Amino acid sequence: QKEVEQDPGPLSVPEGAIVSLNCTYSNSAFQYFMWYRQYSRKGPELLMYTYSSGNKEDGRFTAQVDKSSKYISLFIRDSQPSDSATYLCAMSANSGYALNFGKGTSLLVTP
Amino acid sequence: DAGITQSPRYKITETGRQVTLMCHQTWSHSYMFWYRQDLGHGLRLIYYSAAADITDKGEVPDGYVVSRSKTENFPLTLESATRSQTSVYFCASSATGRTEAFFGQGTRLTVV
Numbered sequence: 001q002k003e004v005e006q007d008p009g010p011l012s013v014p015e016g017a018i019v020s021l022n023c024t025y026s027n028s029a030f031q032y033f034m035w036y037r038q039y040s041r042k043g044p045e046l047l048m049y050t051y052s053s054g055n056k057e058d059g060r061f062t063a064q065v066d067k068s069s070k071y072i073s074l075f076i077r078d079s080q081p082s083d084s085a086t087y088l089c090a091m092s093a094n095s096g097y098a099l100n101f102g103k104g105t106s107l108l109v110t111p
Numbered sequence: 112d113a114g115i116t117q118s119p120r121y122k123i124t125e126t127g128r129q130v131t132l133m134c135h136q137t138w139s140h141s142y143m144f145w146y147r148q149d150l151g152h153g154l155r156l157i158y159y160s161a162a163a164d165i166t167d168k169g170e171v172p173d174g175y176v177v178s179r180s181k182t183e184n185f186p187l188t189l190e191s192a193t194r195s196q197t198s199v200y201f202c203a204s205s206a207t208g209r210t211e212a213f214f215g216q217g218t219r220l221t222v223v
Contacts, residue, residue, distance in 0.1 A: 032210050034211065043215050043217050049210060088154070097208035099209075
């Protein structure tokens with residue numbers, strides 16, 4: 001079992017919908033949680049970064065971390081066609097280096 | 112330009128040939144990483160480096176060699192390319208190694 005699990009989708013929603021993307025993990029040592037967005041044929045770009053538990057909001061994006069359930073979420077409000085991309089969660093611990101990635105969820109927002 | 116640059120963007124090579132993928136970053140980040148991305152596997156870590164002259168294996172290091180003589184450069188060499196190494200390769204850098212990593216645009220490598 002991989003340490004980070006993410007439903008690959010694809011997830012298709014109409015423009016303006018609220019999108020919920022999720023990851024679960026098994027390593028209780030993970031403290032740093034990130035969401036990346038990757039457009040087709042591009043490199044991943046950092047979208048949100050959260051340390052430990054709690055919520056973080058940035059414009060239309062909200063990241064939530066529930067360490068007790070080992071579950072993280074990314075919410076996108078008022079989704080736009082330009083949000084169509086693959087979203088990857090990533091996390092890491094205080095020990096060791098490099099990020100542990102989920103396989104990514106493909107999102108399509110239709111006009 | 113500030114950022115992280117990979118070259119070449121596309122490469123086709125033959126089985127058995129040696130090929131080097133280049134990565135250059137301008138932030139003076141201590142940590143640099145090489146990932147490969149394949150359908151069904153997501154991003155997998157090949158090698159990483161915590162500083163110049165310090166490198167370590169990741170999840171899938173076999174068949175790859177890295178070096179880091181300067182902080183800003185982290186080349187990845189396939190010593191004898193195999194078809195299974197056909198993939199998209201991403202270089203990334205990070206100030207801390209455990210938090211935000213910034214990725215290059217990728218090198219799409221095809222081994223025929």
